[in-house]
Amino acid sequence: MKNIQRNSFQLLVKPVRRLIEKRGFSKPTEPQEKAIPKILEGKNVLLISPTATGKTEAAFLPVLSMLLESPERVPGIKVLYITPLRALNRDMLERLQWWCNNLDIKLAVRHGDTETKERSRQARSPPDILITTPETLQAILPGWIMRRHLQQVRWVIVDEVHEMADSKRGSQLSLALERLRWVVGRDFQIIGLSATIGTPEKVAQFLVGNGRKVEIVHVPVGRTMKLKIVFPKPTSEDFKLSSQLYTHPEVAARLRIIREYISKRKSVLLFTNTRAISEVLASRFKVWDIDFPVSIHHGSLAKPSRIAAERGLKNGELKGLVCTSSLELGIDVGRIDLVIQYMSPRQVTRLIQRVGRSGHRIGRIAEGIIITMDSDDTLEALAIAKKALREDLEPVKIPYKPYDALAHQIAGLFLKRRRWEFTEILEIFRNAYPYRDLTMEDVEKILRYMHDRFPRLAWVSFEDEVALKPRRTKALFEYYFGNLSMIPEEKQYLVVDESANSAIGILDEAFMAEYGKPGIKFIIRGSPWKILHISGEKVFVKPVNDPAGAIPSWMDRGGNTCSI
Incomplete structure (x- = not known):
């Protein structure tokens, strides 16, 4: 272990230290240095740290160390790793599997898409560590077999706490953790991982429960954040471009600026505030140049489409992804050079979270550009950017007794x-x-x-x-x-490419009520499609080449197509 300096890694058991050396980690990051000793002492910890500072390993490695030291290796789930998204579950499984395989620790994932065969396997032979979502935790708590396995839980890691604390999903999770304590018959150690947030003391109490002790490890946004606000004015070139793109000159000016930034970089995330805007922007880029290496990512695209977009950016096949909050969290899309925010992000916390995805290495500058659409949007973006640089964040509002x-x-x-x-x-x-x-x-x-x-x-x-x-x-x-999910239910229709017999994404009930009939053309996955026929809750479509006649597949809350 000569390459590992005297630091918090030395507190871990030898098998874990060997793997750290094999992985090439010679020195812990600041969050790891501060959090690992406290976690090894058995304390409840809320670790608040920017993206790409090793939060996951800061929580997971000491838990692995304590698990290996545990004299009791009776069958059962010892560690619950809870994330807010199924996509994060998939990422975490890939990220943590290497450690567990090398330590002979069983790791599994469970969520709504888990196959029956895998669920049966987990019931017969429970993993030591289970990665899951809040909703799936609700689903497995009543079952007597899984409940028996859950009685062995000693550690709970909650990832992306900030994503759940201010919603009823968080209220439901906090209640489920109390039910879990009742099932276990004793308390367990809980570790929360969060991006930079306002009112951390309140979020810490939300994490562990009322009156329980918790230590906050807060690592400020140490990486320099560089923000730029651009309000493009249309040129004569943009008036010509607007005719080609079937849009307004002001929109063409913004698209031209965005394309210039993407072309000069290796990998760019272009965040928007709504799915509708994402679809329109992606479609305009395709109209402009079908070979321009940009794709789209949001929560209502089919899983294969999202995975293809993530891997395309990570592998260098794509230079940019137009996305929504679906990529705000820690889904692995490789190293990002630049984050572009289309229009004001509306929130300081959101801007920090999104821009924090760039640079993605300690010591690197996190670079973000906000493209604004008018003077009011520019002033709002300027105020939010100044607050972000000061880390002057909005307080987290936790729902009260829903x-x-x-x-x-x-x-x-x-x-x-x-x-x-x-x-x-x-x-x-x-x-x-x-x-x-x-x-x-x-x-x-x-x-x-x-x-x-x-x-x-x-x-x-x-x-x-x-x-x-x-x-x-x-x-x-x-x-x-x-009612496992506290996310409001809305009837949804699966969009299927009839020729390829493959799922593309989903359409909501409001869109289908307004436009859902054969012959209508619409945009999804950044491309125009034509409805052929509707069968139950499936919409069969075929690709068409008519970007001007197509309407976005997502509308704003007022039922209007989006303005970009």
Whole structure:
């Protein structure tokens, strides 16, 4: 171990240190140096650090070290690694598999797309470490086999905490972690990983639960961030270009500037604020030059399309990706030279997160350019950029006692046990930070709803302060498993290329209600398509060469096609 200097890596067990040397890590990053000792001491930790500073290894390596030192190697899941996206699960599996393979530790991933065969394998032979999402954690908590495996959990790592803390997904996760503690029968160590955020103390309490101790390791944005705001004015060249691109001269000017930046770099992320704008921009680039090496990435494209875009940028086949928040998080697309933000990002935190994807190496400058569309947009972008350079961030607003998330979790309790006293329910869930002020009156209100609902979700005796699982449980199961996600449901239609019989993406109900009929041309994946016929919730299409006549496949909340 001569190449490894005296540092926090030396605190890890020998097998892990050997792999660190094999990996070529001679010196820990600042987040690793600060976080590893605290994690090895068994403390709950919230690690706040910019992108590309080794946060994942800062949490994972000490947990591996403690797992190897553990005298008990009974079958069961010892570590839960929770991420907000299935795509991040896939990335984490690839990233962590090397370490686990070399240490003879079983690692697996589980989410909504996991095949039945793999789920059965996990039930028979549980992994030591399970990578999952908040929704899938809700799904496996009631099952008696997986619940038995979860009783061995000693560590929970929550990645991208900032992405969940300010939404009901976060409220649901905090409640699920309290249920997990009840299943385990003891507390476990919890480690949260987050990008730069406002009010870190509040997020730390959200992570571990009300009143529990937690240490915050905050590494500021040490890399220099270079920001530039560009408000393009159309030239005579842009007036000619606008005719070619079927757009306005002002839009043509912005596209010309963006193309110049992309052409001069190896890899660029072009962030937009909506999917509609992403689709329109990508389609205009294709109209301009079908061979221009730029593609598109957002959450409503089919999985193969997203993976192809990610790999294309990483392998150098593409020079740029037009994207939304789908690439804000840590999905691996290789090293990024430059981030372009199309229009004001609206939030300081979002700008830091997005621009932080560039440079992607400690000591490198994170470079970002904001392309604005008018004077108001320019002034807003300027104010946000100044705040970003000062790290003057918006406070995180954690939802307070959302009843719908709590009702869902109480339903989950009935799947485990038939009889619950009001005080037991209160005791379990008021430890969750969003429910720190939960009262008996709150519990009674929710149980009243579950009792009065038809079909009934619980039979409740308010005199005895006892709630029972209903005799007929079909409605209870449907309610619980039908509401695993706190993301509002909207009917969606799968778009299928009929000639290739392959999925392209999805269309929402609002778009289909307005435009969903044979013969209509629309843009998705940056290209124009024509609807051939609709069968159930599938839209069969064929590619066409008519960019002027096609409409974007996404609209704004007012139902209007987007303005770029």
